[in-house]
Amino acid sequence: MIKNLKMNNVGPACNMELEFGKRLNLLTGDNGLGKSFLLDIAWWALTRKWPAEINPRLPGGLMAKPYESGKASIEFTFTANSKSKPVNYLSTFDRKAQAWTGKADRPSNPGLVIYAQVDGSFAVWDPARNYWRKKRNVDVQDRPSAYVFTPREVWDGLRDEERGLLCNGLVSDWAGWQKEKGQAFKSLSSILEKISPSIDEKIIPGDLTRISLDDPRDIPTIKMPYGQSVPILHASAGIRRNIALAYLLVWSWEEHIKASNLLEEEPTSQVVFLIDEIEAHLHPKWQRRIISSLLGVMDTLTNKADVQIITSTHSPLVMASVEPAFDASKDAWFDLDFIRVNKGNPYVELNKRSFVRLGDVSNWLTSEAFDLKSARSIEAEKVLKDAAIALSDETFNANMAKILDAQLRELLGETDPFWMRWRFVAEKKGWLS
């Protein structure tokens, strides 16, 4: 589990430092300020490989480059389990090698690391399957460095030129698990149910089916609330995102248990789950449940392991949804901001914010997390600003009020509190008679 991360001269902000919570970590900030970048760095810190270095077919997850000339560093601390001593590590960018310096030898064990990227790519680092050994003081990497899947490989299987098939993929594994009627299918069904959008819209597996004369595979289906069984290849983007999440969790955990048994080792007691834009493709009903569902899912899947989630979000509903559970002793919220200055260059800043309960989604929109002036259309926001000025303007007259009134009528709803206040004041002042 990662404890802290410190970067200098790399990424959009010249310095960033994060002291992670041991359970839930939320990252907010405008587009392009470095949320996905931070998740890439966290993955690298824990596994010491860039996702695209392992799988060049991946569109993102490239090696981090220093921003300017001069020294650049990434420093981090993590633990292998709650009892082990934290491992601290400082890596600097070696210009000649165009690489981040690293100690030879197997990196210390950070537990199981799962990374869900925003485009549907996934990466998994399993301490029982991605280790490397030392023979006469030389590193022998006879295992894959990690399992890194493009979105298509999650569904159709992952191959490695050297090692052949590494993972059957969602379609084939799901069908196989369903026929086998074992623990894997039970876990998958239960996770799908837990991460469903609501109690009456559960994702329930249906019978296997064929969808084309040219595709010999048995395709899993899901029963939709409107009665149809839909082949998962036809399911909506939101459902496919969550199906892929559920599958990767079951696959990673089941394979980890099998590998630990073969090695006669205890399964890991720590899981780090990195998720970019956790709300990706999800309807608000679903956004509101996804974090608590995932926390619950991880709990039942891994039973005893400590689970740390680091996730970025653009969703005020996600922020509002964690209000009941947020606990500052184990959770943290980091916010990236773009700072404009009068003189000098604008810059990006990362701040750890204290989490306050705002009680309402629109309050989240206007909070430090999203920095909007109001939770309305741009047009309504402008007219409201004009109206607010008018209400305190001594020289404001009836003609001006009638124009403003027409604009407000067009832009605000009948029950809008501002609309009611405006009508009350405007009538009292005799502007509208």
Ligand SMILES: Nc1ncnc2c1ncn2[C@@H]1O[C@H](COP(=O)(O)OP(=O)(O)O)[C@@H](O)[C@H]1O
């Ligand atoms: N491989 C990289 N090396 C250095 N900087 C990067 C790299 N990838 C992304 N960045 C930095 O991160 C910014 C993009 O941030 P990103 O994390 O994608 O934004 P978002 O907050 O929307 O997820 C880029 O403008 C660049 O400054």
Ligand SMILES: [Mg+2]
């Ligand atoms: Mg991003």
